[in-house]
Amino acid sequence: MGCSQIIEVYETEDISIRKLAQRFQVAKSFIQKLLKQYQETKDISPKIQGGSPPTKLQGEQLIALIEIIESNNDATLVELCDLLQEKTGIRVSRSTMGRITLQLNYSVKKNSSRSRKRKRKSSEKAI
Structure with missing residues (x-):
């Protein structure tokens, strides 16, 4: 058939x-x-299926992100998102930032700056 x-x-x-x-x-x-x-x-050939949407960060934005990561190596994903938006005007979600950093083979700390500050203050009180 x-x-x-x-x-x-x-x-x-x-x-x-x-x-x-x-x-x-x-x-x-x-x-x-x-x-x-x-x-x-007038055509019955199968339509092209799926495909993934284009990535949010291209060329220069990706280079900017690498510079941000390298100069803020202790930043969390959320902080990287904020820094990227400040520098390029492009906003990405935390999960997107996580995928991008994995693809770029960078590891990112899980602690937020608030929890790091709290830990520092509590350790200073102990001294």
């Missing part, structure tokens, strides 16, 4: 979409989508 056969039968015979689907043992929705695509484009 080929899609071209379905189109040929549809055009040559007086047959409903439901009967056509039963005849070729496919879903009615498949026939509807196939006919719609054929009527709009």
Whole structure:
């Protein structure tokens, strides 16, 4: 069974979409989508599937991020997001920053600056 056969039968015979689907043992929705695509484009080849969206950071922004990471090696992901936004105007989420740093093979501390300051103050009090 080929899609071209379905189109040929549809055009040559007086047959409903439901009967056509039963005849070729496919879903009615498949026939509807196939006919719609054929009527709009006169082409029944499969459409291109998926693909990932373009990355948010390109060339210069990626270089800027590397510079930020190297000059702030103790910054958290959230802090890196803030620094990147200040420098480039592009805002990325913490999880996106985590993926980017993994791809760049950089490790980032998990502690936030507030918790580091709290730890420093509590250790100073103990001394």
